[in-house]
Amino acid sequence: MESYAGPGPSASTDGLSAHLLCPDCRHRIGADLVCTACTRKFSRQGSTIVLLPSRLDASKTHEEETWRVLPHEGENQPAWKAFLHKHNEVFYFTETILPHLDLKGNVLEIASGSCWASALLKQRFPVVQMVASDVSPTALKKGESLVQLLGSSVDAYVACDLENLPFEDEYFDFVFGSAALHHLGALDRGVSEVSRVLKRGGRFLGILEPASGPFFGSIWESKVGLAGQRAHEHGIHEAMYTANQWRDAFERSGFSAVEVVREWDWRYKLTHWLPPMYFRALEFVPKRWIGNVLPCSVNIRATK
Numbered sequence: 001m002e003s004y005a006g007p008g009p010s011a012s013t014d015g016l017s018a019h020l021l022c023p024d025c026r027h028r029i030g031a032d033l034v035c036t037a038c039t040r041k042f043s044r045q046g047s048t049i050v051l052l053p054s055r056l057d058a059s060k061t062h063e064e065e066t067w068r069v070l071p072h073e074g075e076n077q078p079a080w081k082a083f084l085h086k087h088n089e090v091f092y093f094t095e096t097i098l099p100h101l102d103l104k105g106n107v108l109e110i111a112s113g114s115c116w117a118s119a120l121l122k123q124r125f126p127v128v129q130m131v132a133s134d135v136s137p138t139a140l141k142k143g144e145s146l147v148q149l150l151g152s153s154v155d156a157y158v159a160c161d162l163e164n165l166p167f168e169d170e171y172f173d174f175v176f177g178s179a180a181l182h183h184l185g186a187l188d189r190g191v192s193e194v195s196r197v198l199k200r201g202g203r204f205l206g207i208l209e210p211a212s213g214p215f216f217g218s219i220w221e222s223k224v225g226l227a228g229q230r231a232h233e234h235g236i237h238e239a240m241y242t243a244n245q246w247r248d249a250f251e252r253s254g255f256s257a258v259e260v261v262r263e264w265d266w267r268y269k270l271t272h273w274l275p276p277m278y279f280r281a282l283e284f285v286p287k288r289w290i291g292n293v294l295p296c297s298v299n300i301r302a303t304k
Helices: 056-067 080-085 087-100 115-126 137-149 187-195 214-221 226-234 243-252 274-284
Strands: 043-045 048-050 107-111 128-136 154-161 172-179 197-211 258-262 295-304
Touching: 056 137, 056 187, 056 226, 080 087, 080 137, 087 115, 087 197, 107 115, 115 128, 115 137, 115 172, 128 137, 137 154, 172 187, 187 197, 187 243, 197 243, 197 258, 214 226, 243 258, 243 295
Parallel strands: 048 154, 107 128, 107 172, 128 154, 172 197
Antiparallel strands: 043 048, 197 295, 258 295
């Protein structure tokens, strides 16, 4: 796998506070967390800087409500339980992704959830400035506990809207997300924001995004599918795109090199007996069908 390094040294020692933007008016936020233009005052919840826009879609508000009651990762659940709940993703990340990364500078994780990936990235690359972000302050609070459990650290926790990131242009060297972008109501807007905050030559890596053709995608999004059940129960957004649609979204947003890699390794799908059987069966299917007709996961690598 290709190595991922940032385009060059970054001002990580400056800290994040001098590079924050108001999500409402896009002007700079002062050290006192007050917007220098519209004078809106932002706040902290523990270690988390809360930079959510004044108006937030209902599905994003529901993400915060959902994080409070999740059976494995909710606010009353212990950090170890949240970490074990992600054991398949952690196993996949540590075995197939992390060994091939080479990071420096400023690193952003989008839709961090319980922040297990931010913790592992910072543990592997202690010199980077690691910023964990999510629309849910409750998720980031859980993430802080999990980071401590793993003996790692994160430089900043920021509650924000992925479709309206509160960071200045071209600040980050690397942006990472695990199963993050399919939760967006406006995919193009979110991808454009990722592009905006990346430096020239910076890279994005998104892993384990769902991909499928329209027929199986509609089942996945319906009340019959697991994702659809979650969406209808909690009022959150779950979307499915083909592998080609994923590629097109990044190319439209100005990324110069986009690679969508189909992933169907059954060894990392052991949560239930059915997924490993299905993913093993994909080994005998024409590859052009996978991700554009039949469901799979995709990893997206893109360079700005």
